[in-house]
Amino acid sequence: MGDLKVGEQDLAEMSSMIQSTVVMEASKQVQALLTSLETTMLDIAITGESGAGKSTFINAIRGLSDEDLGAARTGVTETTTEPMVYQHPKLPTVRLWDLPGIGTSRFQANQYLKQVGFEKYDFFIILASERFRENNGNLARSIRAMDKNFYFVRSKIDQDIKACQRHQNFNKERVLTEIRTDCINCLEKEGVESPKVFLVSSFELHKYDFHKLQDTLVRELNGQKRHVLLLSLPNITVEMIEKKKESLKRHIWKKALLACLISALPTFPVHYNAPLLMETLASYRKNFGLDDESLNTLALRVSKSPCNLKKQITSSLGKDFSEHSVHSALRMAALGGRASVSLVERHVPLLGNLVAGGISFVAIYILLSSSLDSFAQDAQNVLKKAFRAEEEEKLEAYYSQDIGFLYD
Template sequence: MATEDCDVSEAVKASGKSTLKKAKAKANETINKFLNVTLDIAVTGKTGSGKSSFVNRIRGLSDDDKGAARTGVTETTMEHTKYEHPTMPNVNISDLPGIGSPKFKAKNYLKDVEFKTYDFFIILSSERFSENDIMLAKEIRKQKKHFYFVRSKIDVDISSEQRKAGFNEQRVLDTIRDYCVSNLKKLGNPEVFLISSVDWQKYDFEKLQNKLMEDLPDHKQSALLQAWPVCSAAALEKKISYFKKQIWAASLATAGVALIPIPGTSVTCDAAIGLVFLSRCYYAFGLDDRSLKRLSEKVNKNLLEYRAESKFADAIKKKAVTTIKVCVSAATMSSCADLVSLFPGMGSAVAAGLSFASTQYLLREGVNELAKTAQAIIKVAGLDTI
């Protein structure tokens, strides 16, 4: 009992509040944002700039995956199309037609694409940024929203240049960046991010994520961090740190002292919140089948076998393999039982209601084991050296 009291006191301290009652309210608010915060991203650019492939990469999909944005050598984005993130249902990425296209004239573009619904705009180009791109950026700035210039298909440029004598990759990247910046002088030399949707672990993909995190309000950062694909060991460590910092709130909510609704249901279930928390961890760390198979193909190594060593990953995979939209059902409660049963003597805790101490212990062990598994996979894949 003394241990639990100490753990609760630590959770109250972590909440930044002075009393348990206030800490419960803060935990409720924190987990509600964690589960339900929305993020709407707009991606635009002219034909052939690679918008659809970029949208797919953010969503952790290959271009030929089911539900992926359609790609091709001709104009494939003729309409304003919103795509839901496959593991973060409150994160949406909209693939927008380029400004000035037949159906979206420059004059009415922002109104036609429902400008106010987006948290920020990403403007893509595979060459130089057009006058329409610059005009769009100016209008976005007037509305006091953020925009980001992304120079795509860098892998194509590198492949072309490396056949030349005296090839130097960094010099090529600097030349491309300088050219883009000089092209955008009317906007005061904004930062330009160089990316490849094929080699998304390289170049500025992570740098772009860091900039987005810097500009977004705190609660929106949570959604981006969970949804953005793991592209390096450093990116994974940010995710791990974030989840560890949320354990106090998830523990208070899960232990039944601050029950809150599970998204998509009209009832509450303390144990299910813990499952959703660890499931979000599982997907955010890139431990799901789709992420691991895609990375395995890229590095030509079987990475799924490394996940098999994690008891938590196995328990989550059995019950939450397709979506984070976990409902309060027999399957959900069974999943909670599967997780709790990993610890001798705790099996009856689900039926009786988890204590704060056991809940916190369960979540800490779960996050730590999933993190350790993801770190091992990142190392085997060679992403820790990028």
């Protein structure tokens, strides 16, 4: 019989080969999970009668004004003659469809849903302005009959409020309640049970019911579609920012594990995970509206200085986002995470060996998690500054002045 003795070098090579195979397979699996998440399509149909403000509503959700490049075309007459798709500027897999106005000569109510291809949309938002129309009820009933969700949005509420302010004994809350109740009653008369009605101004999303619409959409979607919807919605409430943060945190382990696995492969350079981390952190900043383009757009929308909004960003990576600052933050995370390494090694032994250039799974996880926390806080600070009333700011400036002369 031949000599069955295996040398130490042979064992080392065998161990290395097995580990590389395991790492390669694991990295493929994690990459598949991330790819599935990042390629999930969400198709939202915006429909209603001509003149309801569909295009302006689409632009507002996408963070654009009607004059911006790539904005949906608006006009006083019906400008949409066939379904037009608009990608979200930050999330191309989220598509908003501007559907032709129902009841026009080319799109009669009884054939409307078939003509616009209703089956490809995840849900419908029906926009109506001014008085409730019979076509709105027919459309809502037809969508419900086809087992699709719809949400009825009464648009241009700011115009209604402005018109009612001329009346004696004007009460804004009473006006809003009357409009909402009228829409619900009209839909119920058309045979639509328990309709969801929201009052919205596309020029003032932070007012009225838009936050309720956001919460409802998020609550009624599941899985990956819920995640991409969350990331696409504008940051108009602290609660929405927190929901985005928690949704992103549920996927941190995939990003951290992939970066760690890739670095352990001999076919990749040690610092291959650096661009992956930069890309991930950059996407977080965009999700929270902290990149320059988002801040400039918000500043224009609320008529405030971009510099004043940027001053609300206090996190280190929020103020200085560069490869050098990311590496520094990663080194700090590695130092702070050493106490957790033994715990990880006990539960997932392979991860204990996946250390490349001093960068471990634990360090990457801590960096991404802490960055999400600080970016979310920055976003809340920007939100409060952006929508703080001018009167409050003047009062704050007045009381912050030196009033020491009172004690002279």
